[in-house]
Amino acid sequence: MITYIIKRLLLMIPTLLGVAVIIFFLMRIVPGDIVELRFAGESAYAQKENLDKERARLGLDKPIWSQFLTWMGGLVRFDFGTSMWTGAPISEEIRLRFALSLQLAIMATIVAILLAIPLGVIAALRQDTWIDYAVRVISIAGLATPSFWLGIVFILGLLIIFKWLPPMVYTPFWVNPVQNLAQLIWPALAVGYRYSAVATRMTRSAMLEVLREDYIRTARAKGLWEKLILSRHALKNAMLPVLTVIALEFAFLIGGLVVTEQVFNLNGLGMLFVEAVGHRDYTLTQALVMLVAFVFIVVNFLVDLAYAWLDPRIRFR
Amino acid sequence: MTAVRARSSMLRAVLAGLMLVLSAAQGADAQERPRYGGELVYVVPTEPASYDAHREGTFALIHPLAPVYSTLLRFDPTDRTGTKVVGDIAESWTIAKDGRTYTFKLRRGVKFHDGSDLTSKDVKATYDKIVNPPADVVSFRKGQYTAIEVVEAPDPTTVVFRLKWPAASLTTALASPFNWIYKADILAKDMHWYETHVMGSGAFVFVEHVKGAYWAGKKNPNYWDKGKPYLDSYRALVVKDPNAQVAAVRAERAHVQFRGFTPAERDSIVQALGPKVTVQESPWDCVLLVGMNHEKKPWDDKRARKALTLALDRYQGSQALSKIAVVKSVGGVQVPGTPYATPPAELEKLAGYSHDIAKSRAEARRLLKEAGVPESFSFSLKNRNVPMPYEPMAIWLVDQWRQIGLQARHEFIESTKWEADLRDGNYEVAVDTQCSYAVDPDLDLYKFQSMGISGNNYGRYVDKPLDDLYQKQSRALDAEERRKYVRDFERRLLDEEAHYFYTLQWHRIIPHSAKLRGWTVTPSHFVNNQLDGVWLAE
Numbered sequence: 028m029i030t031y032i033i034k035r036l037l038l039m040i041p042t043l044l045g046v047a048v049i050i051f052f053l054m055r056i057v058p059g060d061i062v063e064l065r066f067a068g069e070s071a072y073a074q075k076e077n078l079d080k081e082r083a084r085l086g087l088d089k090p091i092w093s094q095f096l097t098w099m100g101g102l103v104r105f106d107f108g109t110s111m112w113t114g115a116p117i118s119e120e121i122r123l124r125f126a127l128s129l130q131l132a133i134m135a136t137i138v139a140i141l142l143a144i145p146l147g148v149i150a151a152l153r154q155d156t157w158i159d160y161a162v163r164v165i166s167i168a169g170l171a172t173p174s175f176w177l178g179i180v181f182i183l184g185l186l187i188i189f190k191w192l193p194p195m196v197y198t199p200f201w202v203n204p205v206q207n208l209a210q211l212i213w214p215a216l217a218v219g220y221r222y223s224a225v226a227t228r229m230t231r232s233a234m235l236e237v238l239r240e241d242y243i244r245t246a247r248a249k250g251l252w253e254k255l256i257l258s259r260h261a262l263k264n265a266m267l268p269v270l271t272v273i274a275l276e277f278a279f280l281i282g283g284l285v286v287t288e289q290v291f292n293l294n295g296l297g298m299l300f301v302e303a304v305g306h307r308d309y310t311l312t313q314a315l316v317m318l319v320a321f322v323f324i325v326v327n328f329l330v331d332l333a334y335a336w337l338d339p340r341i342r343f344r
Numbered sequence: 345m346t347a348v349r350a351r352s353s354m355l356r357a358v359l360a361g362l363m364l365v366l367s368a369a370q371g372a373d374a375q376e377r378p379r380y381g382g383e384l385v386y387v388v389p390t391e392p393a394s395y396d397a398h399r400e401g402t403f404a405l406i407h408p409l410a411p412v413y414s415t416l417l418r419f420d421p422t423d424r425t426g427t428k429v430v431g432d433i434a435e436s437w438t439i440a441k442d443g444r445t446y447t448f449k450l451r452r453g454v455k456f457h458d459g460s461d462l463t464s465k466d467v468k469a470t471y472d473k474i475v476n477p478p479a480d481v482v483s484f485r486k487g488q489y490t491a492i493e494v495v496e497a498p499d500p501t502t503v504v505f506r507l508k509w510p511a512a513s514l515t516t517a518l519a520s521p522f523n524w525i526y527k528a529d530i531l532a533k534d535m536h537w538y539e540t541h542v543m544g545s546g547a548f549v550f551v552e553h554v555k556g557a558y559w560a561g562k563k564n565p566n567y568w569d570k571g572k573p574y575l576d577s578y579r580a581l582v583v584k585d586p587n588a589q590v591a592a593v594r595a596e597r598a599h600v601q602f603r604g605f606t607p608a609e610r611d612s613i614v615q616a617l618g619p620k621v622t623v624q625e626s627p628w629d630c631v632l633l634v635g636m637n638h639e640k641k642p643w644d645d646k647r648a649r650k651a652l653t654l655a656l657d658r659y660q661g662s663q664a665l666s667k668i669a670v671v672k673s674v675g676g677v678q679v680p681g682t683p684y685a686t687p688p689a690e691l692e693k694l695a696g697y698s699h700d701i702a703k704s705r706a707e708a709r710r711l712l713k714e715a716g717v718p719e720s721f722s723f724s725l726k727n728r729n730v731p732m733p734y735e736p737m738a739i740w741l742v743d744q745w746r747q748i749g750l751q752a753r754h755e756f757i758e759s760t761k762w763e764a765d766l767r768d769g770n771y772e773v774a775v776d777t778q779c780s781y782a783v784d785p786d787l788d789l790y791k792f793q794s795m796g797i798s799g800n801n802y803g804r805y806v807d808k809p810l811d812d813l814y815q816k817q818s819r820a821l822d823a824e825e826r827r828k829y830v831r832d833f834e835r836r837l838l839d840e841e842a843h844y845f846y847t848l849q850w851h852r853i854i855p856h857s858a859k860l861r862g863w864t865v866t867p868s869h870f871v872n873n874q875l876d877g878v879w880l881a882e
Contacts, residue, residue: 059760063767065393066401066484075799077482084480112393113555114539123555182591186616192595195581195588196557289585292592294556298584306393307760 028335035331039324046320047102047313051095054309060087061111061307085111098313107314112306117314120299127197128295131211131218132280136273138219139226144269146223147230148262154235162227169224175286177217182290185213195292214291218284222276229272233265240264266337271330278326282319378862382880384578387589387601391555391582394539397522398474399482403869406521407602408559408580410873411573412457413524413544416448416467416503417515419782419871424626425682426866427783429515432874433462433525433545433568434503443510443821446518448503454568456527456545464497469528471495471505473535481535487799488517488786510819512826513786521781521870547573547876556582567876574862574879593855596620599880600856603869604628606670606732613855622858624865627673627680628850629788630779632737635844638805640772647715649842652773653696654708655748660701661740662848669733672851677834679849679867682783683823684830695839708748722751726774728762737847738775766802776802776844781870785830786818792837792844803843810836810843 062081082088086097101108107117150162185191193213198206237243238261246256285297296315303311334341392405397413418432431437434448454462475492477483491511496504507514524544530537542550547569548561559580563573581598583589590609592598594616605613614621634652636643643649658674666672673679676686676694691697698704712721727738735756742752752773757765765771780787791798793814794806810833817829838845854865862877 057760059764063763064760066482077484077486080480080482114394115555120555179587182588186591186595190595192591192597195583195592195597196554290588292581292583292585292588294554294582298556305760 032332035328039321039328042324043317043320047099047317050313050316051098051309054307054312055091057304057307059307061085061309062087064306065112098310102317107317108310110303110308110311112303112308112311117311120311121296121314121318124294124296124299126199127211127293128281128284128297130200130207131214131284131293131295132277134211134215135218135222135280136277138215139222139276140273142219142223143226143230143273144262147227147269148234148257150227150231151234151238152257159231162231166224166227166231169220169227172221173286174214174218174221174284175290177220178214178287178290181213181217193291197294210291210293214284214287214293218280218287222280225276226269226272229269230265233268234261237261237265263337267334270333270337274326274330275323278319278323281322282315376861376881378574378877378879379881380574380879381576384575384600384860384875384878384880385598386578386580387583387592387598388559388580389584389586389589389601389603395542395553396536396539397524398470398477399484399539400522401484403603406870407873408553408561409524409542409544409550410521411546411548411561411578411875412542412550413546414454414462415519415521415523415525417519418521418874419519419866419868421872421874421877422864424864424866425679425783426629426868426871427516427682429519432519433467437515444507446505446507446514448505450501450503451568452501454545455566457543457549457564458527459566460527460529461500462525462527462545463500464503465500465528466525467503468495468497469531470523470525473526473531474523478535485520485522487790488520510821511786512818512821513784516782516784516786519782521873547874548575548578551577558582569876573876575875578875593617593621593857596857599860600854600863602854602873604670604852605855607667607853610853610855617857620858621855622860623853623855624863625854626852626865626867627675628670628852628869629679629783629867630777630850631675632671632733632847632850633776633778633844634741634847635766635771635774635776635802637769637771637773638803638843639769642715642717642721643772645715646840646842647711648717650695650839651708651711651715651717651748652745652750653838653842653845654704654711655744655750656696656741656845656847657701657704657744658697658848659699661744665733665736665740665848666851669736670851670853671733671737671848673849675846675849676838677788677830677846678785679783682867684783684785684827686831686834690831693839694835695842696845705748712748712750717750719749720751721749722753723772724755725752726755726757726762726765726771728759728775728777729756730759733850734775734777741775741847767800769802769804771802774802781868783867785826785833789814789817789830789833789837792833805841805843807836807841807843810841 062078066077066081086094109116110120146162150159153159194206194210197210200207243256243261246260282296282300284295285301288295288297300315303315388404388407390404392400392402394400395409397405415432416434417429419426420428420430433451433454435451437446437448439446450464456462472495473481474483475486475489477486491507491509491514493506493508498504526538527543547564547567549564551560551562553559562577563575567573581592583592589601590605590612593601593613610623614623636649636652638644662672662674676691678685692699696704725738725742728734738754742754745752766774766776778791791800793801793811795801795804797811813829813833813836817826817833820826820829837843852865852869859881860878861881862879864872866872
């Protein structure tokens with residue numbers, strides 16, 4: 028097991044390096060550059076002299092290979108440098124938004140789990156009854172409804188019915204929990220519902236499959252208590268694919284809630300990502316891609332480890 | 345039919361209400377005494393790259409930080425044309441007879457927020473940075489100050505600008521909302537300090553900026569203008585999504601967004617808030633232009649270029665588009681209602697401005713034929729993928745050109761690509777744009793000078809007589825003489841050579857909380873943001 032963990036940890040390095048190389052060159056293919064955007068957009072007085080000065084300051088006048096070596100050198104030292112747009116350290120730019128994105132991802136995941144697992148289990152246990160059909164309708168509706176659209180509905184509902192809008196500025200939970208939850212509960216519900224739809228369907232089908240297994244029949248034949256069969260034998264085994272879905276969605280939520288963040292005016296990583304790409308802020312975009320890649324890799328790794336705990340038959344070599 | 349009628353009568357009611365609210369609020373504003381206290385909350389739709397206004401060109405820096413800084417001159421905050429220059433830290437000034445020496449007397453008692461006195465040394469250091477920046481410092485508008493030979497500070501309250509030649513727009517240039525006065529001692533130590541720090545001498549003291557969230561400032565108790573500011577503090581919320589901006593004003597989480605809303609957004613706010621909202625509107629010193637690449641056929645022929653402008657029924661376009669987009673006035677090279685604007689009678693003589701659209705379009709067809717442009721000639725119209733007002737404007741243009749037998753293919757492309765394509769001449773016809781911080785011939789006409797002089801003449805033409813006219817108007821100190829040169833420039837640009845043409849003037853719409861008083865809309869969203877005269881009613 029320890030060898031397996033070490034091997035997986037070491038494998039993260041080439042994966043991250045591959046991501047670093049791809050994102051570096053992809054960003055350079057996109058037309059336009061940050062300097063044009065900053066200085067050429069709004070003024071006839073934009074002078075070539077200013078553009079050249081700025082390119083030199085940002086190191087964009089250097090050959091691509093030299094820029095690449097500088098980027099990789101920083102990466103090895105865990106130094107992402109400064110944002111080309113704001114000049115602020117990238118770690119600072121990310122730190123400002125990370126807490127909000129992480130909290131929202133956790134809250135949405137909690138909402139999704141609270142909805143998906145009970146609904147999925149009930150639907151499986153009451154297969155082909157009205158309860159099952161109702162759960163299927165709810166989950167399919169969730170799949171078909173973009174979370175940002177649901178967010179807009181929430182906002183309009185609050186605005187028109189209660190003449191109230193969630194707070195527009197993020198307050199950390201430990202500073203003011205009420206203010207914090209008043210802002211984040213709405214996007215968490217909107218995203219969590221969409222997220223739960225996938226997990227509900229996965230839970231239902233996994234449960235249906237497990238409930239038909241021989242060992243469940245054996246447990247029932249032995250006269251085991253039904254609740255114990257469901258929780259210890261059926262649910263635990265059915266959780267394997269559900270866990271994968273939940274974990275991957277969680278990783279996605281860290282940087283992927285672009286439109287939802289926009290709708291709710293949340294100062295999160297998704298918005299930062301879009302702005303960085305829009306500004307052609309190479310350093311910041313590269314750092315954000317690395318962060319999201321890292322989160323995906325770590326989450327994947329943790330899921331694999333959780334498999335062994337959930338299903339003792341799985342052993343790592 | 346009933347639904348249409350109901351919607352139309354509802355719209356009429358909303359607009360009637362709006363006009364009532366507008367006039368009532370303006371009347372009340374004039375009679376009321378300013379009230380002290382309160383926090384003004386407003387929305388800013390985007391964020392700047394740095395805190396140094398000398399190197400930035402965006403309103404996203406001006407709106408949240410202008411209240412913290414002073415400028416030498418400013419635009420009169422009560423002047424709706426946004427063109428009347430008054431002193432900010434300059435108490436008075438004199439201009440030498442030859443128009444080449446400007447002497448400014450500074451107010452006494454102006455202090456930076458660190459407690460030090462603001463003197464002529466600081467003004468000189470600031471303008472030296474703007475006019476002659478060191479090699480590693482970017483000055484965004486350096487090109488506007490080429491007339492300045494030297495800035496002198498003979499004593500602590502006197503600043504002298506000596507010019508190489510007379511400059512009619514010098515006071516406008518010195519009132520630029522971007523020319524914040526920085527402290528000389530700080531600049532002497534580090535020319536880049538203001539890129540990451542804030543320290544001014546304005547009506548408000550900077551408190552904090554949480555990136556992506558908000559900016560905050562509080563009242564400066566030592567402000568030179570005793571009794572001001574009226575507000576205790578201000579908070580500028582960063583809200584990037586347009587719907588969220590509207591929601592913020594509708595839900596009274598913010599008093600105002602100073603850049604502008606669309607007609608539909610205005611109506612939605614007015615409908616929701618009724619008498620609790622005031623609407624101020626103005627022609628906007630921003631315009632969508634049509635640029636034609638003179639290096640590509642048939643746009644190298646002025647007859648073909650002129651046909652494109654002749655095809656436009658601007659007056660009908662104004663009526664239709666102003667209902668759905670932030671465009672309205674039909675104007676020439678200056679915002680209607682401002683000192684150098686084209687009188688309607690003269691405007692009508694220019695190609696594409698006649699009220700007789702049938703005659704104009706017949707002339708357009710004749711010119712196209714003469715230029716050898718075939719019937720149903722097809723070309724691409726490159727446009728920026730910003731919906732408002734670029735998209736409706738381009739759709740309108742395509743339809744107008746269809747009526748003279750031309751087929752324009754609308755290419756709606758990403759902003760950076762659009763910018764790069766225009767700069768590189770990789771286009772046939774394109775929607776171009778221009779926004780100035782003030783309505784002024786120097787600022788508004790600079791773009792249209794020959795390629796090589798102007799940094800963004802995307803028409804890629806060289807026109808020496810046009811450049812000469814620019815210089816003449818720029819150096820004419822007599823307003824009448826200058827007006828004549830501006831008209832000559834306009835005629836050559838829009839009619840005789842048809843290098844470029846204007847579509848419709850943008851229209852600035854600011855629906856704000858009726859509590860907000862002492863603020864006047866101007867044609868520029870860059871000016872009138874110092875907030876020293878703004879107050880909140882009960």
